[in-house]
Amino acid sequence: MLIVRATKKLLRLAGPSTALDDDRGTTALGPWYATVLFWRPRVVLLVNEATLLPVLLPLAPKATLTSRIAEQISTVLTAHDAPAAIIDEERLHMQTARLGVTANRSVVGVMIDFARLADIHHDDDPAVNLVALAVRLASTPCSPLYGRNISPDRELAAALQAITT
Structure with a gap:
């Protein structure tokens, strides 16, 4: 089971919270956090709690959002290259x-920073490819990762290495 900890803005749009506070997902990467970006069309930004x-x-x-998350x-x-x-x-x-509902303020803070960076890239190119933008954002240094791998792409590589060994 995938747990997506959504902001109030996203929950208002996508539907009510169905996960309990103590629900634990079964995915190797753990829970994801999500918010909405008010672009045209609207976009959901997800951030992994463990790797950012x-x-x-x-x-x-909106009706199929939770079923489309896994594919994206x-x-x-x-x-x-996972x-x-x-x-x-x-x-x-x-x-x-x-x-x-969200439970980790540090991840929410990183998500806000990513939202601002994504807005800047979107303003430069409104037709930006969402996967390419996500890959670009993943190379951004994040302060919670400074003691480890500095950026989400490197943290993901380390997490994947740990899973495979």
């Missing part, structure tokens, strides 16, 4: 997704 890896996907259609996460993992076996395993565990 950003993922962007269209909000519409898989696409971004592929763009980061092993196919790990991606397949993650997709298997992400077949069921539940929305919950």
Whole structure:
């Protein structure tokens, strides 16, 4: 099961919280945090709690958002050269997704920073490819990662290495 900790803005648009505070997902990468970017069309920004890896996907259609999250996460993992076996395993565990409320202020802060950076890139090129933008954002240094791997792309590589060994 995939747990997505969503901001109040996103929950108002995508539906009520269905995850309990103590719900634990079964994915290797752990829970994801999400917010909405008020672009035209609207976009959801997801950030992984463990690696701070950003993922962007269209909000519409809202009714299928939770079922589309796994596909977009898989696409971004592929763009980061994640092993196919790990991606397949993650997709298997992400077949069921539940929305919950945010619980980690540090991740929310990083998500806000990514949202601002994404806005700047979107202003420069409104037709920007969401996967390419997510990959670009992943190379951004993040203060919670300074003691380890500095940026989400490097943190993801280290996490994937730990999973495969």
